[in-house]
Amino acid sequence: MILTEIVDALGIQQLRFVEGALRDGLLYDMVGRMTRSDARERTVSSMQSRYHVDLEQAERVAATALQFLTQVQDPWQLAIHSPS
Numbered sequence: 047m048i049l050t051e052i053v054d055a056l057g058i059q060q061l062r063f064v065e066g067a068l069r070d071g072l073l074y075d076m077v078g079r080m081t082r083s084d085a086r087e088r089t090v091s092s093m094q095s096r097y098h099v100d101l102e103q104a105e106r107v108a109a110t111a112l113q114f115l116t117q118v119q120d121p122w123q124l125a126i127h128s129p130s
Contacts, residue, residue, distance in 0.1 A: 056076065056077065
């Protein structure tokens, strides 16, 4: 069922069996980019709503965590990757 939807959304004409495989998350990401609908964002929004997350507090916590991270980045030799 899911594979059928992905094939339709991506306009795939033919599938062939290969030894390698793509993870579900990568497929959802590809479909989301093509349809401007990100399943990850929908999932996060749904959970925020379900559990009554205080979004302003969550932003403050995220900002504080990033401040801590930048303070230890060099001494701990960490590479910070921003989400794309």
